[in-house]
Amino acid sequence: MNAKPDEYYINETLNGNVNAYAFLVEKYKHMVFTLSLRIVKNREEAEEISQDVFVKTYTNLKSFKGDSKFSTWIYKIAYYASLDVLKKQKRTIYPENIDIFNESDVESVSHGLNFLELQDRKKIINTALLKLSEEERTIVTLFYYEEVSVKEISKIVNLSANNVKIKLYRVRKKLVSILKNVIEPNTIKLL
Amino acid sequence: MKTENNIGGFTKSIIKEVGLESPSADFVSNVMKAIDVENKKVVSLNYQPLISNLGWFVIIILLMGMSIFISLSNFQSSEIFSILDSSYLNKFNEIDFINNLNFSTTFTFSVLLFAVFMILQIMYIKYFYKINQSL
Numbered sequence: 001m002n003a004k005p006d007e008y009y010i011n012e013t014l015n016g017n018v019n020a021y022a023f024l025v026e027k028y029k030h031m032v033f034t035l036s037l038r039i040v041k042n043r044e045e046a047e048e049i050s051q052d053v054f055v056k057t058y059t060n061l062k063s064f065k066g067d068s069k070f071s072t073w074i075y076k077i078a079y080y081a082s083l084d085v086l087k088k089q090k091r092t093i094y095p096e097n098i099d100i101f102n103e104s105d106v107e108s109v110s111h112g113l114n115f116l117e118l119q120d121r122k123k124i125i126n127t128a129l130l131k132l133s134e135e136e137r138t139i140v141t142l143f144y145y146e147e148v149s150v151k152e153i154s155k156i157v158n159l160s161a162n163n164v165k166i167k168l169y170r171v172r173k174k175l176v177s178i179l180k181n182v183i184e185p186n187t188i189k190l191l
Numbered sequence: 192m193k194t195e196n197n198i199g200g201f202t203k204s205i206i207k208e209v210g211l212e213s214p215s216a217d218f219v220s221n222v223m224k225a226i227d228v229e230n231k232k233v234v235s236l237n238y239q240p241l242i243s244n245l246g247w248f249v250i251i252i253l254l255m256g257m258s259i260f261i262s263l264s265n266f267q268s269s270e271i272f273s274i275l276d277s278s279y280l281n282k283f284n285e286i287d288f289i290n291n292l293n294f295s296t297t298f299t300f301s302v303l304l305f306a307v308f309m310i311l312q313i314m315y316i317k318y319f320y321k322i323n324q325s326l
Contacts, residue, residue, distance in 0.1 A: 018226060025219050030211040037212050047214050054222045055229055106198050113205070125209045144206035172202045179205075 006070040013061060021061075025054050028071065031146055032078045038137040039082035041130060049085060053078045068155055071148070076156045079138055086134070105176050112183035128178040136171045143168060 006027075012020030032053055037046035057064075057074050064073055113121050129137055135157055142148040142156065150168075154161045215221075242250070 018223070018230070021226065022219055022223055025222050029214055029218055029222075033214040033218075034211040043212075046212075047218065050214055051218070051222050051225060055225045058226050059229055106201050110201055122209055125205050129209070140202065140206060144203045145211065172198045175202055175205070176198060 007066065010061060010064065010066075010070060013058070021058055024070070028074055029054075031071075032074060034141060034145075035075060035078050035138055036082045038129065038141060039079070039134045040085055045085060046082070049081050050078065053081050056081070069152065071146075072152045072155050075142065075148075079156055083134060105180050109176050109179045109183060113179070116183075124179065124182050128175055128182055131178050132171060132174060136167060136174070139164060139167055140171050140175070 006024065009020045009023045013024075029050065033046055033050045036049045036053070037043060040046050040049065053074065057077060064070065113124070116124065129140070132140065138157060139153055142153050143150070148156075150161050150164050154164045157164070159167070
């Protein structure tokens with residue numbers, strides 16, 4: 001839809017063409033909404049937060065210096081805005097601990113998922129994702145879906161690049177471990 | 192290493208499969224409406240200066256006119272000021288302000304506390320706006 005770089009739309013918006021900003025909203029709405037939803041776990045709240053994020057980004061567009069990517073900037077605002085909502089509501093997060101991980105678990109989880117229908121599979125993966133901490137969900141979504149570099153992720157979540165790498169390493173194992181625990185009872189039910 | 196690649200590939204495949212969530216169909220138009228409201232707010236918050244440019248121009252012209260008039264005319268300040276009775280000013284010298292001034296301990300502490308809180312408040316407000324602007 002829009003082959004032009006973000007900078008073009010940013011400059012257009014800053015020059016008074018407000019409609020140019022709609023292209024940026026259209027481009028980033030899914031990712032901002034997903035990041036927010038995976039943190040607050042409520043569609044209405046996530047929609048409201050995402051809307052606020054885009055309005056806030058618009059009003060502060062002048063202060064965007066372009067040191068990092070526009071996507072990094074907006075994801076960072078979305079991440080902290082969502083965490084703020086959780087903090088205000090004093091919702092406590094209890095992430096699951098990692099079980100003992102075996103190399104063969106990847107194979108068995110992958111096989112288990114293949115047995116399921118697409119919708120059930122998506123539901124199970126989403127359930128597993130929601131059992132991670134907010135930070136882990138954000139890191140894994142940015143890295144594996146959006147393919148954001150470790151360096152950019154470190155700017156978004158305010159951690160060192162090495163720390164992000166360690167968290168990615170742990171989160172991969174944690175996801176397999178959670179999926180294993182979710183799939184096994186489901187497969188038994190199917191049998 | 193092989194296991195790491197394996198588990199990395201698996202994680203990527205499941206995350207891609209789940210995909211991204213979509214907000215409501217009218218999300219973009221809602222954002223643009225909110226931006227429109229925000230723009231109107233900014234316009235209404237555009238404060239007018241107390242003295243307009245024309246006002247400043249008139250003030251400068253008047254001041255310049257007065258100084259030119261004073262410097263060019265045969266004006267002697269003593270002529271005008273001799274008419275005024277300034278004897279009442281001497282009464283002020285009779286009052287010893289500094290020595291008669293006494294503050295109670297409560298008053299002193301309350302002024303000090305007020306000053307400290309005022310400084311803290313200014314620091315907090317500055318920090319708050321700095322954080323908000325950086326986002």
